[in-house]
Amino acid sequence: MNVLGIIATTGRFVGAEEVVLDSEGNVVTHSPWLPETPEIIWGGLASLIIFYALYKFGWPQMKKSFNARTERIQKELDAAAADKAAAATEAQGIRQAKGDIEAERGRIMAEAKAQAESILAEGRTRLVTEVAELEARSAAEIEASRGRVGDELRAEISRLSSAAVDHVVSGSLDDATQQELIENFIARVGAAQ
């Protein structure tokens, strides 16, 4: 039973409801749809009191509760908005980072390509230089070998010539020639002053 029922019942006892009989002695009851007048009065008063009490004591609590809930929901909405903004910022950052990564990737690729081309060019240049050096060295070695062989040949010719000169001169110097050389020397030194 709710509070209104209790009050109505109480009113009924307090009001000492009067029993009405019809002409035939049957108990006449009031409308099944409408309560008794005192019940309406008492019920109305009770309802007013209840409503007042509810307004006086319950409403602030409810209002406070609603406000708290509203505030909480607002906070949640704010937090969600902040989270959304943060997420958007982060997404922006990620997109930017992705863009940066793409740019970095492009830069690295370009750099690697340039470096590879540089290495290739350098390698080609070095190869050409080395080939030229090898050719020059080979030419120099061939020239040196030619010169060396020529020198050795000249030395051998000189040695053989010297030996031949020694042999020929020594063999041709007979006693008369020796005496002639000595006399010539004496004459030459004697003539010198």
Add this chain to the structure above:
Amino acid sequence: MSDNRIEGYARALFEIARAEGTLDEVEDELFRFARSYESSDALRNALTDEQIPAAKRQAIVEDLLGGKATGTTTQLVSMVVGSGRGRDLPAIIDKLVARASSAKNLEVAEVRTAVPLTSDQQARLAAAIVNATGKQVNLKVVVDPSVIGGVVATVGDTVIDGSVRTRIDQLKSRL
């Protein structure tokens, strides 16, 4: 050996030869022995080898010079070799010859030829050198086959080279 010691030996040999009255002869023999010593590796090795006893080295000297040189020359060379100064023998002898020449106011003229010179040739050559250098000379003739032909005369720092050897060397250089 130091110059002082060489000079000392030279002076001693000079004085001995002079005291014996055979200075000219000894000087000449020693000079020729020194040149032979210089040109012969075998002789040089034999007289300077410390492994050979001094007495044996002296015996070699006496075998070489005995009967071919005066006793004084043989004894002087033997003395130098016996004292272990064989290596300095040419320097000692050259100093002695220079000293002997100096004593006579002469300059040593070393003459190298491939064949021996006659006395007449030596006299004429000495006169020619005196004429060329303006110095009185003590002619020392060395027979040196390496000269091949002609004459090389050395007077002090002056060299008069008329040898076939030198001409051949010049020809070789050109070759």
